[in-house]
Amino acid sequence: MQLPNTLTTPAFLQKLQWVLDPVGFMENAAQQYPEIFTAEVVGFGNTVVFVHHPATIQEILTDDRKKFAALGGVNKILHPFLGSYSLILLDGNQHKRQRQLVTPSFHGERMQAYGQLISNLTEKVFSQLPIGEPFIARNVTQEISLQVILQAVFGLHEGERFQKLKHLLTLLLDLFKSPLTSSLFFFSFLQKDFGAWSPWGKFLRDRQKIDELLYAEIAERRAKPDSERIDILSLLISARDEAGQAMTDQELRDQLMTLILAGYETTATAIAWALYWIHYLPQVREKLLQELDTLGQFPDPMKIFQLPYLTAVCNETLRIYPIVMFSFPRIVQEPCELLGHPLETGTVLLASIYLTHQREDLYPQPKQFKPERFLKQQFSPYEFMPFGGGVRRCMGEALAQFEMKLVLATILSRYQLTLVDRRPEKPQRRGFALAPANGVKMVITGQRVNQKSLENIATTSAL
Numbered sequence: 001m002q003l004p005n006t007l008t009t010p011a012f013l014q015k016l017q018w019v020l021d022p023v024g025f026m027e028n029a030a031q032q033y034p035e036i037f038t039a040e041v042v043g044f045g046n047t048v049v050f051v052h053h054p055a056t057i058q059e060i061l062t063d064d065r066k067k068f069a070a071l072g073g074v075n076k077i078l079h080p081f082l083g084s085y086s087l088i089l090l091d092g093n094q095h096k097r098q099r100q101l102v103t104p105s106f107h108g109e110r111m112q113a114y115g116q117l118i119s120n121l122t123e124k125v126f127s128q129l130p131i132g133e134p135f136i137a138r139n140v141t142q143e144i145s146l147q148v149i150l151q152a153v154f155g156l157h158e159g160e161r162f163q164k165l166k167h168l169l170t171l172l173l174d175l176f177k178s179p180l181t182s183s184l185f186f187f188s189f190l191q192k193d194f195g196a197w198s199p200w201g202k203f204l205r206d207r208q209k210i211d212e213l214l215y216a217e218i219a220e221r222r223a224k225p226d227s228e229r230i231d232i233l234s235l236l237i238s239a240r241d242e243a244g245q246a247m248t249d250q251e252l253r254d255q256l257m258t259l260i261l262a263g264y265e266t267t268a269t270a271i272a273w274a275l276y277w278i279h280y281l282p283q284v285r286e287k288l289l290q291e292l293d294t295l296g297q298f299p300d301p302m303k304i305f306q307l308p309y310l311t312a313v314c315n316e317t318l319r320i321y322p323i324v325m326f327s328f329p330r331i332v333q334e335p336c337e338l339l340g341h342p343l344e345t346g347t348v349l350l351a352s353i354y355l356t357h358q359r360e361d362l363y364p365q366p367k368q369f370k371p372e373r374f375l376k377q378q379f380s381p382y383e384f385m386p387f388g389g390g391v392r393r394c395m396g397e398a399l400a401q402f403e404m405k406l407v408l409a410t411i412l413s414r415y416q417l418t419l420v421d422r423r424p425e426k427p428q429r430r431g432f433a434l435a436p437a438n439g440v441k442m443v444i445t446g447q448r449v450n451q452k453s454l455e456n457i458a459t460t461s462a463l
């Protein structure tokens with residue numbers, strides 16, 4: 001059967017461009033085929049149909065348990081890292097069960113509990129940066145994001161286990177960042193244990209050490225339950241499914257690894273992009289500071305979360321270069337038609353988040369960073385979809401949005417920063433994320449005092 005709008009470039013060239021320049025690849029194809037096209041890519045079983053038409057994406061994502069199944073098997077290269085019970089790898093009822101167990105811990109209102117923690121961690125990491133010396137924003141936001149996950153999700157605080165896990169997880173997560181080391185996961189023939197010095201041997205030994213630390217933490221928590229604890233691991237330990245069953249140790253371990261893989265680099269990259277846009281466009285920074293200053297010196301985290309302009313800046317950051325460029329694959333389960341094209345069972349579909357966010361009819365001048373568009377208009381969940389949709393919609397959406405806003409508010413209200421390089425940052429593939437190619441080089445030029453508080457001090461002393 002003829003697939004929709006098949007690209008004619010030789011398959012190996014398509015794959016090469018997909019790996020090296022995914023944005024250029026998708027944009028070229030969309031110029032020719034503005035709603036749907038078929039391409040040869042690496043990672044999802046070769047031939048994939050890209051869809052970037054909101055109504056069609058809605059059709060797919062609202063029926064992705066049956067007609068367009070969100071099968072986890074296509075993510076199997078992540079199995080050695082995540083384990084058999086990972087949400088990302090499970091299908092059907094098993095997937096549904098894990099989601100039912102995990103979802104309540106990530107509800108929006110629960111995030112309030114982490115407000116102070118996120119602000120304090122940001123302050124701690126930033127206070128260690130020397131004033132006047134350039135730093136790479138993405139490295140700093142990664143440090144913050146890793147610590148937020150270890151503390152808010154794993155419930156670990158300073159101490160030996162925290163330090164060991166932080167070190168080992170960083171080693172393992174770094175493997176996904178370069179094409180060379182991530183090939184270990186793509187090619188099973190490289191997965192041979194030739195001892196601790198061989199790449200796969202080292203991976204297995206590091207993973208073993210991580211597992212020992214995680215299982216020790218889980219055992220301690222089970223032995224000494226503490227109802228005061230608010231971290232996500234504690235909530236998962238007490239969660240029960242419909243049949244009253246708790247999660248096993250292995251399920252807990254696999255979900256923790258999933259949450260760190262899905263949540264660490266994504267959120268860190270989003271914050272780095274936001275810092276870039278805010279400092280690249282002085283009028284955006286100015287407006288944000290005016291809005292933040294209205295809250296006074298020690299604002300309530302929920303008040304920060306609700307700020308309209310800050311929300312618009314975060315949304316526009318996730319629109320212009322969505323961190324995750326496309327949804328997880330959905331697989332056609334019965335012959336059907338999309339946009340007039342017949343599709344047979346087994347066809348792999350990707351909702352292109354990037355191309356949907358670049359549609360001129362939805363977002364006029366899509367290459368320009370304009371937070372105001374989110375103040376003027378409300379977009380449907382299939383027009384603006386940085387966190388995907390349907391049964392695999394991001395579990396960490398509330399945490400990611402909360403963290404983005406609190407980290408930005410803390411940095412902007414306490415520090416004056418500037419970009420070291422005024423040349424535009426280009427988006428580049430980095431592991432699973434679409435990241436700023438140079439990591440956003442910045443420098444702290446000084447501390448900042450809330451203007452509103454200064455005015456208050458001035459008025460009080462004048463009285």
Ligand code: HEM
Nearest residue numbers: 262263266267270324327328387388389392394395396400
């Ligand atoms: C700005 C940050 C983030 C972005 C842009 C993002 C984006 C996404 C996207 C696009 C998906 C796929 C959805 C689909 O196929 O429809 C996804 C899935 C997922 N995300 Fe996120 N994510 C972010 C942060 C997080 C965080 C902080 C966590 C948890 C700590 C998290 C956990 C997950 C999980 C577990 C899944 C898989 C859900 C499933 O398979 O059922 N994400 N995310």
